[in-house]
Amino acid sequence: MVKRAKGHLARAERLQNATGALATASMAAMDEKLPWFGKLSAQDRSWIGLVAQSGITAFVEWFRDPEAHPSMPTGMFSSAPREFTRVISLHQTVDLLRTTIEMIENTIGDLLPPEDVPVVREAMQRYAREVAFAAATVYAKAAEMRGAWDARLEALVVDSVIRGEADESVRSRASALGWTGSGTPGAGGTGSSEVAVVVGRAPEAPGNANVADAVRHAAREAGADALCAMQGDRLVVVLGSTSKPVEIVQRLVEFFGPGPIVVGPVVPDLMAAVTSARAAVAGLRAAPAWPGAPRPVQADELLPERSLSGDGHARRQLASDVYGPLTMGDGVLLDTVSTYLDSGGSIEATARTLFIHPNTVRYRLKRVSDLTGYSPTNPRDAFTLRVALALGRLLNPAPGSPVL
Template sequence: MNESSSDRTGRGRHGLSATTLRELERASGRLAQASVAAMEERLPWFNRMPAEQRAGVLLLTQAGAAGFVDWLRDSKEALKLTTDAFRGAPQELSRWLSLRQTVGLVRLAIEVFEEQLPELAADEAERAALIEGILRYGREIAFAAANSYAAAAESRGAWDARLEALVVDGIVRGETEESVLSRAAALGWDPAANATVLVGNPPSDDPPTVVFEVRSRAARIGRPVLLGVQGSRLVIVIAGPPADGNRGADILTGMSLAFAEGPVVAGPTVDSLAEAHHSAAEALSGLRAVVGWPAAPRPVRSIDLLPERALAGDAEAERLLIADIAKPLEEEAGPALLETVQTYLESGGVLETCARTLFVHPNTVRYRLRKAADLTGRDATDPRDALVLRIALTVGRLARARGLW
């Protein structure tokens, strides 16, 4: 007749007798109290915790002490028992304590166990088995706590991703309610920071891959970002001072690498997140129209796509062309300057032809074109600027004919 070793020796799976196990069970409450007392004595930050939180740690420690006895009785269920014992606790502690602090609490509790439990053993063999069991149990508790913190972090990450998507969606749809700003603040965004919106194609159909790519690029340029994938487009909001000058170009170029192949359009930099919908609207308008400029740089500013946007029916682009180019040339520059620009454009950009048509010296044409460039920011001798000037003057004439100007 086969007998188990436990039946023959009177000891359990860990080499402990039933009497010792009962002693351990009776001592669990005292161990928990001693562990909390050690925490109060050795950990200064523990005493600064509210009474409710310290009471939660006491309950956790009591559950751990009771779970240790159950663990000793049946080591095959060790992982399940330890995880069950600490299942709810790390979810609460993660709001109060860091993982490092929690592991410190576990380590200190295990030290108390090592100091007080061996004296309950019946002999040296049980004492050695008990010390070994304490060390193994402490290791499994630490792993269980780390696993619970990791699960909590993943849950918070998923919630943050949903919250971030709501913020970006609100910006794209032009919502300026306080809820959008408060959600952004909850994500660590400074609502008063400057904001620039970039739009383009996402680098992957896998959302985690997109998030990783964008976050990696943002970390390299050292700027906070908000991101959202909306169908076939990726929207990124970049925080920071106005993105102009050499540093600004580096920032936009660096973030454009987070997009897939294809055009990337940057809206204007606005003063705060509350105005980011203006940047988003112009960036999206530019993304729809950029196909009209095959040689557009990457990224391209929405302001540089005014001709294509106007041809695509963007009323804001038409307004900007009239306000920034057509009106200054027609109302501020005087007829000679306007006539020179129009004649130069109609002559195909040939300086001498323009001069002969106007019966002036070529140097006079050069001077007037420089004056027009100073006034509008567009140089008629540059092919791209020449197109912008031509479209702006055409849009201005059409608006005037409709009585809109």
């Protein structure tokens, strides 16, 4: 036993004396067999050489006494700077390991006595397996750190959009997260740069950390950009590169929690996304007032509920876009739709009240629908028109003058 131990130590010493030649041969083999290695900068190649030297030295120490250095393979990467994982990919690292192992196997026969070669090769195979696991661990940790940083950056970008603080720095951060702003024509994309903000409840299931990744992937499959963040009990998604966000959101419904999903209006770009965000958030707050709302629902479809819940933008929009056009001219359209709504939706009763033919009422109601986009004969649209008329009279008591 003692004799065997002395023989092993002597073999380790001979291997120790060969480390310099092995390190030099490793760098030469990398330069010869790996085309991308020669394209690296001198500093990057020195980093890799440092790791290779550290790995060979660590192998010798581990070979001398494996039980005393069980974690030696993992420690070999500690000599490389943090940027190492950004310089070369995991695939390239595997190529480096394979090249180094092949070089050692082919070289030790010239550097060591014949009786040492089988023992060292067997040990090298075991050690190479541990080094491969160590490399995978290094890259996994680096990817985890990048993922955590990207998640924080994405949450910051979405928060800036919601708060109306989007500027060029936010656009730059979004670009770093893969936001193109150009879209992918086909597969639901339009190749445009329109943006819409979507707000709904966060999923209730625990472990929803992967929701953002799933949302981005599904949106990308539909041809749109997406930024996603959890804000308390709500899930906020900023969709880009699509002029039809509702069609995209229909593919994302499964990632939201129960309850309404509100899609803000489309705006030109990320810088103007606060307008869409404001409408979507207000719509989510007001959506319970319309139990039969579709899912998803556009924020503009919730204008009456939003105005009742205190949304000043919705009030002004109804007063200007719905009430305002009806006050133009002689005001007969305003009188007609008001009488029609007060008559319970009866065309005949409206005609009798206004002393006109029922066909004239029908014509005027058609004009109201063309001007405002809301048909008085539709119950939902009639409700919106009634709220718009009330708001218009409150905000602009004098018919025919500009809406305040």
